[in-house]
Amino acid sequence: MPIDPEFEENRDVVGTHSPDNGGEHEVRGPVDEPERLGIHGTVVAVDFDACIGDGACLEDCPVDVFDWVESPGHPASDRKADPAREDDCIGCYLCEDVCPVDAIKIQY
Numbered sequence: 001m002p003i004d005p006e007f008e009e010n011r012d013v014v015g016t017h018s019p020d021n022g023g024e025h026e027v028r029g030p031v032d033e034p035e036r037l038g039i040h041g042t043v044v045a046v047d048f049d050a051c052i053g054d055g056a057c058l059e060d061c062p063v064d065v066f067d068w069v070e071s072p073g074h075p076a077s078d079r080k081a082d083p084a085r086e087d088d089c090i091g092c093y094l095c096e097d098v099c100p101v102d103a104i105k106i107q108y
């Protein structure tokens with residue numbers, strides 16, 4: 001399942017995530033670890049339950065928005081692309097284009 005483009009209306013904020021090398025961003029549920037991890041970020045939103053850990057977004061982002069976070073026990077992959085620095089996004093939409101499972105939605 002790709003990320004829901006209407007996720008801001010359809011998914012409730014259940015918390016925030018403050019990664020080591022980034023800014024605080026919203027997490028939308030449902031979250032039930034380790035199987036369901038929700039959506040991280042708002043300007044750069046990554047559906048962790050859709051992400052298969054492909055890594056194209058990390059490789060191609062020109063401003064280094066993403067960091068890996070470990071997700072042991074998740075059915076789709078054991079690592080996820082966290083939008084740690086979503087505030088740095090320049091709206092190029094490259095990550096949306098390269099993600100093979102459409103796990104990313106940019107709202108720039």
Ligand code: F3S
Pocket residue numbers: 046050051052053054055056057058080081098099100101102103104
């Ligand atoms: Fe995940 Fe797609 Fe990036 S599968 S690692 S969000 S390219």
Ligand code: ZN
Pocket residue numbers: 017019025040041082083084
């Ligand atoms: Zn996060």
